[in-house]
Amino acid sequence: MLRVDGLTIRSGDQSVVSDVSFEVAEERLTCLIGPSGCGKTSVVKWLAGVLAPTLAAEGQATLDGAPVRPPDRAIAYQPQQDALLPWLTIAENAALGLSVRGMPRTEARRTIMPLLASFGLDGTEDAFPAALSGGMRQRAAFLRTIVQESRFVLLDEPFSALDAVTRLTMQDWLAARLVERPRGILMVTHDLHEATQMADRILVMGARPGRITADIPIDTPRGKRTEAALAEIRTSLRTRLLEETT
Numbered sequence: 001m002l003r004v005d006g007l008t009i010r011s012g013d014q015s016v017v018s019d020v021s022f023e024v025a026e027e028r029l030t031c032l033i034g035p036s037g038c039g040k041t042s043v044v045k046w047l048a049g050v051l052a053p054t055l056a057a058e059g060q061a062t063l064d065g066a067p068v069r070p071p072d073r074a075i076a077y078q079p080q081q082d083a084l085l086p087w088l089t090i091a092e093n094a095a096l097g098l099s100v101r102g103m104p105r106t107e108a109r110r111t112i113m114p115l116l117a118s119f120g121l122d123g124t125e126d127a128f129p130a131a132l133s134g135g136m137r138q139r140a141a142f143l144r145t146i147v148q149e150s151r152f153v154l155l156d157e158p159f160s161a162l163d164a165v166t167r168l169t170m171q172d173w174l175a176a177r178l179v180e181r182p183r184g185i186l187m188v189t190h191d192l193h194e195a196t197q198m199a200d201r202i203l204v205m206g207a208r209p210g211r212i213t214a215d216i217p218i219d220t221p222r223g224k225r226t227e228a229a230l231a232e233i234r235t236s237l238r239t240r241l242l243e244e245t246t
């Protein structure tokens, strides 16, 4: 179990995030949703150990009760958008997640090559990111993150740059990967539909300062998440989010 306790983040004398506490369960997908600017990215960046030095944070993260000292090998992080390096090929980008953790570059490449096909990237190993579609770039970013075999994965708006159809395809694709190899996921999203389709639990954040205002389990099994089954929970979430933005 990954836990965050009493996280407060400040920019000068302004509170960005105030006394945020939550858990990310093993092998479950937890969504963090809230209005723009409420501090979702800041929370995830802090957990990943990449919070901007201009922001001051206090609070504790623990993994199975032991303090997390980021960057922690048990926690992989995928920043907003795909964040692929344009001057590296897809194979080099995908292997980067392993080489930054100390694996020699040739071994990292050898590890990712057999995985390209299952990520829909067969034949793209020597292509540069600019030559690929948005969905392919996103899958390459997922490969780079997921190949790290960490128990927990932090995903910051992984689908926000994709068009509506690619987005739905990629949501299904990620859900299938998580069935094959479950992990604890904390996923930031703006998208109510995405959160209710994908999450086992939704943490709602309010703004000024950012704090958790609701913790909502989604008990409907994924295969039965029809519009009708989710209507009530979506309406109540929409109301909450509207209240937070007004």
Ligand SMILES: Nc1ncnc2c1ncn2[C@@H]1O[C@H](COP(=O)(O)OP(=O)(O)OP(=O)(O)O)[C@@H](O)[C@H]1O
Residues within 6 Å of the ligand: 011, 016, 034, 035, 036, 037, 038, 039, 040, 041, 042, 043, 052, 054, 055, 190
């Ligand atoms: N490096 C920084 N220095 C100072 N303030 C920052 C910095 N990064 C973010 N902030 C401020 O912290 C607040 C929260 O930003 P953050 O990006 O975490 O919110 P968010 O909920 O992820 O927003 P969005 O949904 O728009 O991505 C904002 O008011 C933002 O201006």
